[in-house]
Amino acid sequence: MSEIKAKLKDFICSTLGVEEDVLEYDTELFGDGPIGLDSVDSLEIISFVDGEYGVEMTGVGKEHFVNIDAIAQYIDENK
Amino acid sequence: MNKENTRCVITGLGMISAVGNNVSECWNSVVNSVSGIDHTKTVDTENCYSDYAAEVRCGDLGSEGGYKDRAVRLCLKAVGEAMSDSSLSDFGGDPRVSVIMGSCVGGVVSVEKYYTEEKRREYIPQMPISAIASQAAAFCGAGGTVTNVANACAAGTMSVAYAADLIRAGKADIVVAGGADSFASVPFAGFTSLHALDANPCSPFNHLSGITLGEGAGALIVESYEHAVARGAKIYCEMLGSGISSDAHHITAPRPDGEGQMNAIRWAIENSGITESDIGYVNAHGTGTAKNDEAEFLSLHTIFDGKNDDLSVSSTKAMTGHCLGAAGAVEAVLAVKALTENTVPPTLGFDDHDLEVLSERAGKLDFCPNKPRSKELNTVMSNSFAFGGNNASIVFSKNEGKVQLPEKRPAIGITGMGIVTPAGNGRESYKASVSGAAPAEGSLFSTVGKTEYDELGLKMSFYRKLDRFSQLQAVSGMYALADGGYPITDENATDIGIIVGTADGSISPVCDFEMLIAEKGNANGSAFKFPNTVYNAAGGYLSICSGIKGYNVTATNGAQSGLFSVAYAADVIRAGKEKAMLATGTDENNEIMQELYSQLGLLSESYVKPYSGSDRLTLSDGSVSLLLENADTAAARGAKCIAFVKGCGSANAGVEFGTVTGSDKAADTAIAAALEDAGLTPSDIGAVIGFANGHKAVDSIEKTVLGRVFGDKLAELPVISVKETLGEARAASAALGAAHAALMLAGEIGESSCVYYKEDTVRGSVSSQGLDNILAVSYGSGGSYCAVVIGRQEA
Numbered sequence: 001m002s003e004i005k006a007k008l009k010d011f012i013c014s015t016l017g018v019e020e021d022v023l024e025y026d027t028e029l030f031g032d033g034p035i036g037l038d039s040v041d042s043l044e045i046i047s048f049v050d051g052e053y054g055v056e057m058t059g060v061g062k063e064h065f066v067n068i069d070a071i072a073q074y075i076d077e078n079k
Numbered sequence: 080m081n082k083e084n085t086r087c088v089i090t091g092l093g094m095i096s097a098v099g100n101n102v103s104e105c106w107n108s109v110v111n112s113v114s115g116i117d118h119t120k121t122v123d124t125e126n127c128y129s130d131y132a133a134e135v136r137c138g139d140l141g142s143e144g145g146y147k148d149r150a151v152r153l154c155l156k157a158v159g160e161a162m163s164d165s166s167l168s169d170f171g172g173d174p175r176v177s178v179i180m181g182s183c184v185g186g187v188v189s190v191e192k193y194y195t196e197e198k199r200r201e202y203i204p205q206m207p208i209s210a211i212a213s214q215a216a217a218f219c220g221a222g223g224t225v226t227n228v229a230n231a232c233a234a235g236t237m238s239v240a241y242a243a244d245l246i247r248a249g250k251a252d253i254v255v256a257g258g259a260d261s262f263a264s265v266p267f268a269g270f271t272s273l274h275a276l277d278a279n280p281c282s283p284f285n286h287l288s289g290i291t292l293g294e295g296a297g298a299l300i301v302e303s304y305e306h307a308v309a310r311g312a313k314i315y316c317e318m319l320g321s322g323i324s325s326d327a328h329h330i331t332a333p334r335p336d337g338e339g340q341m342n343a344i345r346w347a348i349e350n351s352g353i354t355e356s357d358i359g360y361v362n363a364h365g366t367g368t369a370k371n372d373e374a375e376f377l378s379l380h381t382i383f384d385g386k387n388d389d390l391s392v393s394s395t396k397a398m399t400g401h402c403l404g405a406a407g408a409v410e411a412v413l414a415v416k417a418l419t420e421n422t423v424p425p426t427l428g429f430d431d432h433d434l435e436v437l438s439e440r441a442g443k444l445d446f447c448p449n450k451p452r453s454k455e456l457n458t459v460m461s462n463s464f465a466f467g468g469n470n471a472s473i474v475f476s477k478n479e480g481k482v483q484l485p486e487k488r489p490a491i492g493i494t495g496m497g498i499v500t501p502a503g504n505g506r507e508s509y510k511a512s513v514s515g516a517a518p519a520e521g522s523l524f525s526t527v528g529k530t531e532y533d534e535l536g537l538k539m540s541f542y543r544k545l546d547r548f549s550q551l552q553a554v555s556g557m558y559a560l561a562d563g564g565y566p567i568t569d570e571n572a573t574d575i576g577i578i579v580g581t582a583d584g585s586i587s588p589v590c591d592f593e594m595l596i597a598e599k600g601n602a603n604g605s606a607f608k609f610p611n612t613v614y615n616a617a618g619g620y621l622s623i624c625s626g627i628k629g630y631n632v633t634a635t636n637g638a639q640s641g642l643f644s645v646a647y648a649a650d651v652i653r654a655g656k657e658k659a660m661l662a663t664g665t666d667e668n669n670e671i672m673q674e675l676y677s678q679l680g681l682l683s684e685s686y687v688k689p690y691s692g693s694d695r696l697t698l699s700d701g702s703v704s705l706l707l708e709n710a711d712t713a714a715a716r717g718a719k720c721i722a723f724v725k726g727c728g729s730a731n732a733g734v735e736f737g738t739v740t741g742s743d744k745a746a747d748t749a750i751a752a753a754l755e756d757a758g759l760t761p762s763d764i765g766a767v768i769g770f771a772n773g774h775k776a777v778d779s780i781e782k783t784v785l786g787r788v789f790g791d792k793l794a795e796l797p798v799i800s801v802k803e804t805l806g807e808a809r810a811a812s813a814a815l816g817a818a819h820a821a822l823m824l825a826g827e828i829g830e831s832s833c834v835y836y837k838e839d840t841v842r843g844s845v846s847s848q849g850l851d852n853i854l855a856v857s858y859g860s861g862g863s864y865c866a867v868v869i870g871r872q873e874a
């Protein structure tokens with residue numbers, strides 16, 4: 001799990017322009033918070049997760065995208 | 080401004096799309112409900128969830144004049160038809176004839192060829208959107224204002240709107256206006272990555288599952304009524320008013336509340352001097368995506384319900400596909416045909432169940448499902464809404480309308496500036512840099528980062544999305560607003576607009592995206608990167624971070640675009656459309672730009688100073704934004720004018736795009752027009768900000784032109800270059816010239832280095848004391864020039 005989380009964080013920082021020092025595994029990713037990911041970013045995350053772990057997240061509920069912890073958990077349970 | 084100028088008419092039409100190679104074929108398809116959408120035959124769709132497109136099926140787009148990008152070929156085909164339809168032939172360089180073309184993805188076919196076939200030099204000048212209008216102007220011999228509007232899917236509509244405004248401003252008699260875009264891998268992979276393509280043929284106002292990309296070009300001859308009557312031209316209809324707005328919301332998604340769309344529609348109605356009930360048909364944007372169409376349903380209901388119970392609306396994109404920057408142009412042509420043929424084009428794609436759903440959504444609006452409808456039409460509207468949150472609405476009519484122009488021509492003050500150069504950021508930083516020494520490097524870069532974002536209150540959740548071109552623009556634009564003490568509020572958000580000027584725009588993000596899909600396939604584009612491939616992303620982001628909701632156009636036609644933005648913005652204020660405008664010049668330098676300029680043989684390894692007779696230049700970058708205001712409203716809010724924009728002129732000489740030699744006479748024309756606009760003569764000019772960059776072809780034009788304009792006086796006339804130590808930053812340099820002039824006139828730059836064109840070129844310096852008027856001049860590839868007179872006092 002920790003490896004998945006580290007990879008997700010690395011992806012979000014390198015591809016989606018998020019600064020590393022404000023992103024923890026439990027930081028809220030979407031909405032009006034400091035990270036502010038939106039639907040376009042979610043497409044990139046879905047594409048990354050599919051390519052890296054073979055886990056399809058298209059149409060998956062918002063609760064599984066809340067933070068890195070939630071995405072990692074979904075990957076872990078579905079890979 | 081004479082009254083007759085307020086009347087503009089359409090005297091010629093040209094069009095090519097998936098449903099026909101000319102207007103007649105296209106219209107015949109439309110009235111027979113023929114769709115041009117089919118499985119693509121030109122783009123690789125391996126692993127892609129959709130393979131539909133509406134491709135042009137014209138076997139011969141012409142081959143004259145050597146290699147030209149597909150978008151240019153499409154454009155020339157439509158322009159040729161419109162010219163012929165209007166009984167016009169080569170204009171012979173007439174400065175009263177303009178060309179304004181819209182495009183979204185420009186020369187993407189050339190970009191694709193460059194990265195997937197062979198890195199041929201001839202592809203490079205065809206890559207930028209700049210290449211389209213310039214080559215169309217060369218094709219028809221237009222010698223007046225020539226530019227492209229690069230506002231993605233609203234570009235074509237904005238071009239037609241701007242065409243009428245140019246005529247009403249007294250700057251043209253005829254404008255060849257329209258737009259062109261090609262179907263290619265970059266837009267296909269981009270919209271695939273956004274999951275914005277419909278897996279089936281698009282179904283606007285119906286299934287709302289996405290768009291189908293199209294391609295093509297539309298061209299309209301927009302002409303002053305007086306001119307059209309004098310030459311006995313066939314008149315299709317009147318071109319009434321327009322509305323252009325920005326959402327200040329999101330880079331790809333429209334505002335769900337439709338506010339920006341409604342502003343554009345309402346302003347178009349207001350500007351035309353008509354009411355909602357006058358409109359019989361709206362050619363809607365209707366892309367087929369849920370976000371667009373739902374916002375558009377809301378906008379149309381909000382504006383027309385209760386005020387017009389006999390309104391027909393359709394989206395012709397179910398037939399032509401979404402032609403991006405050409406969409407507004409082909410739809411303007413179809414709107415004019417609808418008007419003159421008294422026929423509402425259909426919206427295709429409804430089955431019986433769909434019709435039931437539609438009747439609930441449509442209310443009293445008639446979406447003309449599946450079949451065209453005969454209807455007596457007097458006035459029609461065409462709407463386009465784009466990435467970047469840009470909205471445009473135009474009105475055509477059989478009636479004269481009541482387009483009003485302000486009684487008084489306002490003075491235009493410069494009340495703020497934001498400067499980003501390789502020497503540092505901000506007005507004070509620039510002033511401190513002007514006496515600096517030239518660097519050694521042959522390629523220079525500006526730097527913006529966290530320091531600037533924090534200073535300007537830009538949050539990471541916003542700036543993380545910006546590509547570097549947009550970063551430079553956002554920082555200089557926000558600096559200009561701060562410098563001018565112009566906070567954007569709910570009350571003034573629609574009183575201010577933006578003109579972004581750029582030479583190369585988003586070429587780097589386009590090339591970067593092409594390299595990505597060339598390696599990984601069209602199914603693996605980046606949804607994060609794709610929105611930044613549109614040239615108006617920078618202006619869109621600036622609207623989002625500043626809150627500006629007014630006029631928003633990205634104008635691109637070579638380096639002069641950075642000064643042209645000032646001329647364009649001044650016209651917008653003079654027309655009474657906005658009280659204030661940000662006029663900018665922005666271009667970026669990076670590894671991709673270095674490679675392209677190197678392939679063109681222009682990149683230098685060491686610093687090239689202006690007037691050095693080199694065959695290379697120092698490629699640089701940056702962004703300069705000027706806050707222009709109606710001087711009366713600036714005074715009313717207690718703002719101090721740094722200087723005044725007194726007169727502007729632009730002209731074009733159609734030489735090969737990518738070159739300038741032989742185009743010098745157009746610079747004379749631009750300068751003469753600017754002086755006339757300012758009510759001045761050459762003897763009133765105390766100094767010139769020139770455009771020399773060290774490349775002998777460019778430098779020699781500057782010397783030749785100034786010699787002709789100023790005669791014997793030239794030997795004593797200080798000619799200043801802002802490229803002495805900052806390199807050729809293209810549009811950023813052009814805008815910096817205007818900023819530099821303003822700072823000298825305000826006494827904030829006390830002394831400037833300059834040259835005097837005596838028998839030899841002599842270096843010297845000039846004091847700002849005693850200078851009242853400075854002429855800034857800039858050049859663009861393909862032979863476009865802009866001149867602006869900046870004065871210490873109001874005109």
